[in-house]
Amino acid sequence: MSDEKNKDRYTKETHLIYGQAHSKKWDYDHHVVPPITSSATYRLDSAQRGAQGFVEFAHTTEETKNKEPILIYDRLGEPNKDILEENLAYAESGECAVTFACGMAAISGVLGVLARSGEDIIAHRTMYGCTYSLFTNWYPRYNISVQLLNLHDLDMLRSAIKPETRVIYFESPVNPTLTLIDIGGIAEMTKQINETRPEEEHIRIVVDNTFATPYCQRPLELGADFVVHSLTKGIGGFGTDMGGVVIGPEKYRDMLLLYRKDFGGVLSPKAAWPVLVYGLPTLSLRVQRQIQTTMEIAEHLEQHPKVKAVSYPGLPSFPQYDLAQKQMRNYEGAFAPGTLMYFTLKSDSPQDSRDRGEKVINYVADNAYAITLAVSLGHTRTLIEHPGSMTHSAIPAEEQVQRGMDPGGIRLSIGIERPEDIIQDLDEALSQI
Numbered sequence: 001m002s003d004e005k006n007k008d009r010y011t012k013e014t015h016l017i018y019g020q021a022h023s024k025k026w027d028y029d030h031h032v033v034p035p036i037t038s039s040a041t042y043r044l045d046s047a048q049r050g051a052q053g054f055v056e057f058a059h060t061t062e063e064t065k066n067k068e069p070i071l072i073y074d075r076l077g078e079p080n081k082d083i084l085e086e087n088l089a090y091a092e093s094g095e096c097a098v099t100f101a102c103g104m105a106a107i108s109g110v111l112g113v114l115a116r117s118g119e120d121i122i123a124h125r126t127m128y129g130c131t132y133s134l135f136t137n138w139y140p141r142y143n144i145s146v147q148l149l150n151l152h153d154l155d156m157l158r159s160a161i162k163p164e165t166r167v168i169y170f171e172s173p174v175n176p177t178l179t180l181i182d183i184g185g186i187a188e189m190t191k192q193i194n195e196t197r198p199e200e201e202h203i204r205i206v207v208d209n210t211f212a213t214p215y216c217q218r219p220l221e222l223g224a225d226f227v228v229h230s231l232t233k234g235i236g237g238f239g240t241d242m243g244g245v246v247i248g249p250e251k252y253r254d255m256l257l258l259y260r261k262d263f264g265g266v267l268s269p270k271a272a273w274p275v276l277v278y279g280l281p282t283l284s285l286r287v288q289r290q291i292q293t294t295m296e297i298a299e300h301l302e303q304h305p306k307v308k309a310v311s312y313p314g315l316p317s318f319p320q321y322d323l324a325q326k327q328m329r330n331y332e333g334a335f336a337p338g339t340l341m342y343f344t345l346k347s348d349s350p351q352d353s354r355d356r357g358e359k360v361i362n363y364v365a366d367n368a369y370a371i372t373l374a375v376s377l378g379h380t381r382t383l384i385e386h387p388g389s390m391t392h393s394a395i396p397a398e399e400q401v402q403r404g405m406d407p408g409g410i411r412l413s414i415g416i417e418r419p420e421d422i423i424q425d426l427d428e429a430l431s432q433i
C-alpha cells in the first residue's frame with residue numbers, strides 16, 4: 001500500500017509509531033526498527049555520481065523529492081535524520097522539517113534564514129532564557145533589531161510592526177509563566193499586513209512549540225509559518241539526547257539545509273535515532289498520561305493553603321481558559337492543556353516569596369523520590385525548578401517581575417509517575433514553610 005494511502009487510513013498516533021513504511025531515504029526495508037547509522041562519509045561510486053550529489057543537495061525539485069538521495073557526508077544529510085524529519089513534519093502537519101543539534105541551533109537556524117542585517121524581529125517579552133540571550137546579546141552585533149513586547153496586546157503589536165519587520169517570534173505556552181499567545185489572532189493580523197507587501201518582505205510567524213508538543217497543539221494549522229522544537233524535551237521524552245527541529249513550508253527546506261551545512265549545528269544520527277524509535281512512537285501515550293496527572297496535581301495545589309496561585313491552561317481558573325480550549329487540541333480534537341504548570345506561594349513580600357520558593361525546592365532536592373530538581377522538561381520523570389535563578393537567570397530580576405514572573409515561582413514538568421506519589425512529595429515539601 002502506498003504511504004500516501006496509509007496517511008488517510010490511519011490515525012496520526014499510529015502513524016508516529018510506524019512512520020513511512022517504505023522510504024526512499026531508507027534502504028533497510030527488512031528492519032522492523034531502523035538501525036542507527038554511523039558513517040560520517042559515503043561511498044560515491046564515481047566522480048559523476050559525486051558531482052550529481054552536490055548538484056542535488058539543497059536543490060529540491062519534484063524529481064529529487066521522490067528519489068533516493070545521494071548521500072555525501074553526514075553534515076549534509078544521512079538516513080536517520082532524514083527519516084526522522086519526515087515524521088516530525090507529519091507530527092506538526094508541516095510540509096518539511098530540518099533537524100538541528102539542539103533547540104537553540106534550530107531557533108538560530110530559522111531566524112538566520114528569515115532575518116538579515118538591518119531587519120527587525122518582534123518577540124514576546126517572556127521566553128526561554130537562552131533565546132532571550134540570543135536576542136539581546138548577539139543580534140545587536142549583527143545589526144538585527146529585536147523588539148521585546150507584550151504579545152498579549154495585539155494592538156500594541158500592530159503598531160510596533162515596521163517596514164523592516166520580518167519575524168514575529170513567541171512561545172505558547174510561554175516559558176515559564178504558561179500564559180498563552182493567540183496564534184490564530186496574530187496569524188490573521190499578519191496575513192492582512194503581508195497582503196500589502198511584496199513576498200520577500202513578508203512577516204513570518206515562528207512559534208516555539210516545545211512546551212505543548214505537537215500532540216497538544218499544532219501552530220501551523222492555526223496559521224503560523226514555522227514551528228521550532230527542542231527535541232531534548234517532550235518529543236524526545238526520555239531525556240537521553242539533545243536535538244532540535246524547524247518545521248515549515250517546503251520552499252524553505254533548501255535554505256535551512258544550506259544554513260545547517262555552513263553553520264554546522266547538525267543533529268547526530270545517534271541522537272536522531274532515539275527520537276525516531278522511542279520518542280515519537282510514545283509521544284501520545286506519554287502526554288495523555290501526563291496531562292491527566294498534571295490536571296490532578298494542579299487541582300490539588302490550587303486548593304493548598306500555602307499556594308497563592310497555580311497557572312495551568314487546563315484549570316477553569318486559568319485567565320485564558322477560552323484561548324486554551326481553542327488552540328490546545330490533541331490529534332483527535334480533544335482539549336490537551338499540556339504537561340507543565342507554574343505556581344507561586346503565599347508570602348509577605350517578594351523576598352519572602354523567593355525564600356519560600358527556594359526552601360520548597362531545596363527540600364524536594366534533598367527528600368523527594370518522585371520529583372527531581374533539574375532544568376529541562378517533558379521527561380518521563382517529574383522535574384521541578386526555580387526559573388528566577390535557573391533557566392531565566394539571563395533576564396535581570398527587576399525585568400522578570402515586569403514580565404509576569406514571581407521571584408519565588410516554581411515550575412513543574414510532570415512525568416509518568418502516579419499522581420499520588422508526586423502529590424505526597426509536594427505536600428511534604430510545602431509543609432516545611
Ligand SMILES: *Cc1c(COP(=O)(O)O)cnc(C)c1O
Nearest residue numbers: 102103104128175210230232243
Ligand atoms: C529547552 C528549550 C529550548 C532550547 O532547547 P535546547 O535543546 O536545550 O537547545 C528552547 N525553547 C524552549 C521553550 C525550551 O524549553
